[in-house]
Amino acid sequence: MSEFEDNLWLKVVREHGDELASNARTAQKHRRASRPQLLAGTTVGLAAVATAAALLFGASTSSSAFAVTRNPDGTVTVNLMRQSGIAGANRKLAAMGVRARITVQAKTPPKLVCPGGTAPTITFGPASIPNSQELVIAPDQPSAGDGATLKAGSNGSGATGSGATSGGGNHVVRTLSRGGKIRTYSGADNHTVRMYCP
């Protein structure tokens, strides 16, 4: 850069460096304006969840409303302690270039409390999210157990996976076992991964 541009950059860093360094922007840089909210073939890698959760919350020293962590195996773990953390978690996901976002789908605010005071969590493989799609994560009513659930906008006739829990309205709620894969539902238009209690 030229001297003028270098000096101006230093002024920007001096005046806004802290603010910029600590914030992620609200939206991903190259995200398309109207990405279908459809999940297909996302690998749910649950093995790292317990470790990540223990590291993040075991000492109970964090006052953050959320935590988004990239695990060594490339999966991403999202923990949500309070509803106020949703926006921050979405910003962090966007800053990490992960095509996933947390969306409250229920009419009433989610109760983000799990037995034992743990936070609802989800781990998934971003690389498995197709380019033209976006993973929707629902924090509403996190389910108990060690499996992630998939709410599929199907007609309710789909086969159940291991540990299937319940159906709701015309949706099928699926529970996947550790390391299981979320299957593609052809014709479905609103696939959502639900957070669960570790």
Added chain:
Amino acid sequence: MSTATATEVGVPQNLRGGALAEFEEVYRSNVGLVAAYFARRCREPHAVADLTSETIVRAAGSFGAFDPRRGSARAWLFGIAAHVWARYCADVAESRDAIGRLAGHRALESSEIDELAAKIDAQEAGRKLLERCSMLSANERAAIELVDLAELTPKEAAAALGVPRGVLRMRLSRARARLRKEHHIDE
């Protein structure tokens, strides 16, 4: 333009990361174009420097609200530049201290003044084109400048001006036709 990095210009280690790295990319890709935008309008290096600084400082302060789904960073930056220029013109028209009111104001080194003076000279052709565009409406002039001089795509220019792409294309087409016609008359 050389390619100095944040490290080379002395950004502290603890500030590297977050949105700062992303904003630096936006800055490095566009600061020259923003300075040229003002260099086509002012012949005074201090004014060009202050208007450019004001635009960049404002952009840094509001980068958290920038949503790329609504347009490119370049379009967003030129939208800010247009506001900065409009306010500057209003201040000048009302005999207010236009430069003093710019938050981006800072003293320049003599080498920076020389550098900006060279940039102003380099924009002579662009300035002449803008002068030729005086017969166009303000909207048509803005469309011509952003696409033909500032190197924005029609889509980016539409976002910067806050108009639908179809409207921008219409203004551009009409402006170019009028300029061509004027050129033939001159010959």
